[in-house]
Amino acid sequence: MIRKAIITIILFMSANLNAQYFLNGIKINLDWELAYNLPGRGSVKKTNAIVPGAVQLDIANAENYNPWYYDENWKDYLWMEDQFFTYLSKFERPELAPGEKIYFYSGGIDYKFDIMLNGKLLLQQEGMFTPVELDITPHLRDKNELEVVIHPVPKKHDEPADRSQAAASLKPAVSYSWDWHPRLIPSGIWKETYLHKRPASFLDQTDVGYSLSEDLEQATIELTISGTKLRGNQLIWKIRNMEEQVVASKVLQPKGNELTLNLPLANPVLWWPHDQGNPYLYESVVELRNSDNELIQLITRKIGFRKVRLVMNEGAWSEPQGFPKSRSVAPAQLEINGRKIFAKGTNWVNPDIFPGTISPDRYNELTDRAVEANFNMLRVWGGGIVNKDAFYQQCDEKGLLVWQEFPLACNNYVGTPEFLEVLEQESASIITSLRHHPCIAIWSGGNELFNSWSGMTDQSLALRMLNSQCLKYDPGTPYINTSPLMGMGHGHYVFRDMQSGEEVYSIMERAHFTAYTEFGMPGPSSVEILESIIPDDQLWPPKPGTAWESHHAFNAWVGDTWLMQEMIEDYFGPSGSIEELVANGQLIQAEGYKAIYEEARRQKPYCSMALNWCFNEPWPTAANNSLINWPNEPKPGFYAVRDACRPVLASARIKKFKWKEGETFETDIFLLNDLYEEIPPGEITIKLVTDREEQVILKWDHPGASENTNIEGPTARAILPRWDTDRFQLVLESKDHPAYNSAYTLLYRKNRTKRDKTATLNQ
């Protein structure tokens, strides 16, 4: 089937402002003011507004609020939730040649709003993901006043002040507070917004899609155009490869305003995730020229040829056994261009509390980190926003697969006619704006919708509609209702279960899932970050009810999350300083994450995915499962995960974290290979290392590994000697490939001698 993509020329413009600005009409920037009322004050205040941005930030600026990320300043913003705000812009009638038109364009306005021109209501809309494109030409006066009235944030007012208030809207639920997000709900114009002067002859909309033959050797590219007054002009359509060569082209004189063109392309170079090949991109170039061959419009769009499927995990068809028999699990094995790929990645959350402030650069530094971490997939989690286009462009270019959720999370979104109407509009906008990106590998209805805390089911009309919308607009891309599906696992989110005391090592060894699509491991933030968000007098020791708690160190999820000082000190003893507590907590995070990623990989091919919770964060937390602190400060766990996700590595199955003198240390050794390359035979040395000593406990002459295949090696054992240390490392060293080496830090306790005991008694 043809994959289609709506390209509004506007999106193109925003990405190519300098070069093609004048070719695609004239963009007229507007100056904006924001009108607001402070609570309890009658008079309207006005301030300059930054667009795109957020009303909260404009007011904070005008009223000299302290930074929202410091201490408990987020509480200053709560009053804004239930207010109306008005963006105001005055402009004079632009000069128009015959046939020219003026449009008001906005990429996105958050969340419910009215647009008025000279006092006349032109549009009322609910939904931040559907762009606004209004022909205002007939309503223009010499002097014009444009108003965008932002309604109070949508809330189910009968629900408590948490995510459940978001259950009747498509407003991302995370802003209503989460275990790593304060209650701080942005609103306002969040995407590029301007007046747009269009020439009389104009391509209003162009879609580029393609179909691929079963053997992937033949592509048919389809261009669909909807325009105005195209007759008498010339249309040139070219496909360029990455070497800037034109590999296919077509020229025609349009007779009508609706056109569909096809171009065949034999043996297209395929797009691959970066760890499997080259994320190769072609470019579709559409030129509209007038009868004098002058360029009126130039519209470019990247194309990545790839086939993506979700297929059954190996071994999953043979389950369940016996009778009565239920169904087999849902497929979770990604297949790209016919190749089964182990998805290593992470859950992506809003890079900022205020989406209006997120720039392409901001996305860029984070997507670079994802590549650095050896990730090939990002799950854009349904509690957050659908990102701006720059994010998906970067994922296309960097070869990062995207699992894109609709903005539904942890609620029961009841299919009332009102909700379904907004869902239909927003989902159509989201799908048609993203479907052309080769990075889009999975559509998902949202997060954890089929669990008790959400209460949605396969019968929920909202999810049936999303399935239907994805089938309609993007049938070539898999759709799942939610994560986890049957066979997928979410969690655990701690190093050691609070009830059972069981550690992540054995929990994971026992686990049997097709995909680990969320698992967390909390770690405290660096001392430098803590000092930047927690007032000095609260910094040590950490206490609930302070900025520590506001920044999610206490009472965030269950137990003493996310700081988990008690567990950390149970392993390491009382912390003497903030530095010591942070170092120990970060070590646990790093070792815990490594254990899960590597165990998930060891369970390949039944298991096919490992995506941790979570990659980044929207503000600086004190403790969190994230690998990267806001805005882009990796924790030590980031580097541990990077190593655990190397395409090839020696890997050890760890049995427990803390060992003691005289115990038989035991570990299962593997060679993990996610490459579609054979790995030659070699030798791996297994050592126990302290800062003073090292002991080789086994040498493994491993055979060669077939492509995308792990090798299960020996179990190494050694009686732990008496060491004068409280920790040691298990080190795996490859003789010929140091890049495969791995190391695991473990705790150690020597037996107490009579002297130790006496010493203890005397304390």
Next chain:
Amino acid sequence: MIRKAIITIILFMSANLNAQYFLNGIKINLDWELAYNLPGRGSVKKTNAIVPGAVQLDIANAENYNPWYYDENWKDYLWMEDQFFTYLSKFERPELAPGEKIYFYSGGIDYKFDIMLNGKLLLQQEGMFTPVELDITPHLRDKNELEVVIHPVPKKHDEPADRSQAAASLKPAVSYSWDWHPRLIPSGIWKETYLHKRPASFLDQTDVGYSLSEDLEQATIELTISGTKLRGNQLIWKIRNMEEQVVASKVLQPKGNELTLNLPLANPVLWWPHDQGNPYLYESVVELRNSDNELIQLITRKIGFRKVRLVMNEGAWSEPQGFPKSRSVAPAQLEINGRKIFAKGTNWVNPDIFPGTISPDRYNELTDRAVEANFNMLRVWGGGIVNKDAFYQQCDEKGLLVWQEFPLACNNYVGTPEFLEVLEQESASIITSLRHHPCIAIWSGGNELFNSWSGMTDQSLALRMLNSQCLKYDPGTPYINTSPLMGMGHGHYVFRDMQSGEEVYSIMERAHFTAYTEFGMPGPSSVEILESIIPDDQLWPPKPGTAWESHHAFNAWVGDTWLMQEMIEDYFGPSGSIEELVANGQLIQAEGYKAIYEEARRQKPYCSMALNWCFNEPWPTAANNSLINWPNEPKPGFYAVRDACRPVLASARIKKFKWKEGETFETDIFLLNDLYEEIPPGEITIKLVTDREEQVILKWDHPGASENTNIEGPTARAILPRWDTDRFQLVLESKDHPAYNSAYTLLYRKNRTKRDKTATLNQ
């Protein structure tokens, strides 16, 4: 949302032939001949054709074939699969007043066909569930020849000659052979077919739908009309209740040919399944009258007001426990009009190999049996046909819920563009023709599609399309992709597992499913039936490779199914005669079915459904899981199931089938109540009974049972005495309510004395 229903006036006509025949245009019956070639013969033969019917039956009649159900005669029909056949009908041009038109109408033609008039191709169609409605007026001559060319049955020719050949079409797979259906594939005109003369002013299509308020106290009925030349006529719309009173009405003069009308109805009497209330039906009556108030058309349609949902089973949200955590199971709890109902029922299969021969009377005697069996739900299994309208009318009237599957079963129906096109057409026809029936409680994509032998997944485009089509045409009715879904169980299909030797009793006690939507228990057919299908010389002893095997006694499913003589004789000893074997096998079927139905009910409320495999059969089998032999001969198991499905009964959890002297007999006692009524306290006596003795082992003073709630009673125990018998009964007797009494037949073996042993040695 509004439930809509397309009413073609044709359907109405066929149900009201005598009374309103002339009001809805003139039906002109056609005489048909069938042209066919015998294999290896060049010349075309012609014979009279019975329409509706099947080409196979016409040829069998013409060629004097022996009955298809006897011996192995079904093999005589195999050659017809790959042939073309042509129905021919000659007729003279009917007289037409100005504006009158002639349509060719057929309710269904099986499977791929061309329709030609006077040598001109008017229609080529694939799909037997989409009616044909062709305006042939412009093509008429004075003398006309109509041809319906039936193509060979659809086959994936690269597949073996079994159900897998049906994987690329919407032809019901069962005909390609099943473990209870011979290879015998019908084709031809299978529904009513005629010429239809329509007056100039005519209601071509009417839809009646309704919406119900959340509290079920307010209905809004919607009538949608699409007609021809309606202007100048009068339209009268009435809603009549069952007491023939008009409860709402509207009269208008249509201005156009497309109309939508609404009628409110306060406090509508709701439709209920028969065991929960009255299946109350209103009637919509639409009259089209000309300017002289003469009736042109009268269209009636039954309306049953009910709300149906699939909600989570009680306790299911608290699963799964721990981390990593997958999703909770799919909902399987039916809720009708806000009331949770335990679905007791069965899997309905084609009542005949040749659907064209199934009459309303045939449906009637079988749906009567379903009510007699205390069933409230029929699963119309996806391997078979979607039934004729009479079936659904009867289910409406008798208060039987219908789980309707699309004709997909046990195959991977790959979503090629060609397949999806037919699927879209056929599913739209099926949904729009059935959605108005209040009996339709569940739409399902088909049978066992998410198991290894089918290989479809949540990603299959065919199922995504069916979900989408059901959402589009009938959003108020639940849709599931297949059965079993997650949490539902299919099987077991035998009394004792072949590998483990475990009996159905303990298998079911261990089982933990939300719904048992298929479970079987084979039993041989009565001797009378066996004699009518198996030649005398093959009758005793049963042997593979004879008519016994053709009628599924051997090599039907795994092991020695479905006769299972070895297992029967392992329990009862060698059979001395066909009568003895049948009696013992039928006892096992009866006791096995009772055990499953009652255990499923004991597992309420976590469990919410028990539907056995299967109710009826399309031809006389020698042994089968069916409760009723073809055409309508109940086995003893039917009556056992009827008793197990009584609304209220005393029930015993049996531990095993065969007991011996001196063992401690043990059974758990329950009172089961599926009524929305309180059951008062009472006394139940638990007895062990042989034909000579009886022993009371416990009296249980049971408390009252709340509505729709079971009571778990005591465990009764007794050391089994020495009896001179090989079987005994466990009997539960209610002091005040004999209707609650239950009895279970069990086998018994006394210990061998010295004398017995000596006797054995001397044999």
